[in-house]
Every structure is written in C-alpha cells, then in structure tokens.
Amino acid sequence: MDYMLTNDELHWIRDVLSSNSVATITEDELKWLRRIKGNDYVYDPVSLPPHYVRLKKTEFERIENKEITRKELDNLRATMKVYTPEELFELRNKSARVNQGIKDFSGIYIICNTVTNDYYVGQAENVFDRAYKHFVADNGSRELYLDYYRLGHEFSISLVPLEKTSFSDLNELEGNGIAAYDSYTNGYNKVQGNYMDKPSFKNEDYQSVAELLLDRIKETEEFSALKNDSNRRNYIQRFFQEQLNLPFDVNLHWGFMQNLTKMIRQYQKANKYKKN
Structure with a gap:
C-alpha cells in the first residue's frame, strides 16, 4: 500500500488523527450563523454540533435560492420535450429508446399534476428507467399513483439532465428542485432531499487530511478495485495500521x-x- 506520502505529511496526518480535537465549523458557516443569530453570537459546538449547522445551512440556502432555481429549471423545461406517463411507459425499454434515438441520462425528473399543480421531484442515474415507475403501484409516491390511477388526474413529466444545469451533483440538483417547486411542503415529496450525503468532517484539519489522502490514492490500482463501502472502510483501516x-x-x-x-x-x- 504505497500512498507516496512524505514523512512530514505522515507525521502531520498522524498528529491530526491521534488528537482528540474539538469539533469546529468553518468561517463561512460561522458567518451564516451570525447572520441568523446576530453579530455577537459565539459558537458553542455542544449545543449546536457542526453536522447540524451544515444541515440547517443547506436547508436555508435551498429555500433562499428557490426562485432562482425555479427560473433555471423552468427555462430548461421549456426547451425540452414534456412526457406523459403513457409515453414514458413506451420508453421504459432501451430498445424503444434506441429506435427513437433517445439516450438515457443522469438527472432529475419533475412530475406535475396538471389538475392540482402539485409536484414531485426525483433523481436517477438513468431517468427513463425510474420516472415511469411512479405511475406503477408500489414503485414510487403512493399519493401520486393514487391521483393518477384512481382519480384519473393528468400528469406531465420533464426530464432534466444534470449536465445542463448549474449544479454539480444529483443530490444538490434534486434538493434544490424540491425547494423550487415546493414539493415537500405542498406536493408529493416526503423528504426535502438528501442533505447529509456530503462528507461533514469534525474540523478543517480532518477534511484536509481526507483531501490529501484521496489525491494520493485515487490513481492507484488498489483504489480502483474498491467496489463497495465495506471495501472502502477496510482500506481506510489498513491505512491506519500500515501507514x-x-x-x-x-x-x-x-x-x-x-x-x-x-x-x-x-x-x-x-x-x-x-x-463513460
């Protein structure tokens, strides 16, 4: 297990990871807290743990930016084909998409009940493989399915590629989309998106160590063989022991x-x- 780390780097990493340092937040997070609580606010990690601060900051920013996000997504939707559930049923098979020159992609699907104007926003690495399932029993939002199947409501579905948006990952795109279409408070979404999928380190030193390690190991053969989280955790524990x-x-x-x-x-x- 060769990470190509210098002796100084190894000593620094060992010092950081062996010390029982306190949990802290970043300067940007502290500025945000003072914006909410007042300029004299003094951060207390016991009453307000860093991970909770990050969760609430993300939630706040998504709501604050929802009009900007809504405009961006509406503009994209206006340039794209809008599907009916029946059209998505026809395109659920890859062969049907190939015949029409349609490629699957990573992104979000925005489902709108055109009768009630309620929305559902979801994400998928392959949107055509996922979006139609909300109109099949026990495969998605139960309330959405019942409005479609029992009440006969009409729905429109927009499929938005991640790469066409200003967002860098699916969780951010989906979470901001849910806020933009108010689909958690007044729609079909049961959660506000995945807030905590991003790493949330104890302090900036811990994060710097992780970034250095990732940079040094990402091109190694052993790294490319890590196929699941169990492999990855075992790999990290071996680093503690061997390095x-x-x-x-x-x-x-x-x-x-x-x-x-x-x-x-x-x-x-x-x-x-x-x-790919």
Missing part, C-alpha cells in the same frame, strides 16, 4: 472513516461517468 501505525479507535476515528468513505465513493462515481 500511520495507529490503532483504529472507533470513538475517535469512525466519523473520519465514514466521511472519507463518502468522498471515495463520490469520486469514483463522478469519475466513472466522466470516463
């Missing part, structure tokens, strides 16, 4: 390992699609 000579302390290191695991998974996913 740092540190015993893996569950209480001290579990959060770091979970977040580095997320970083590795997301990097591999993004890199996979770039190559």
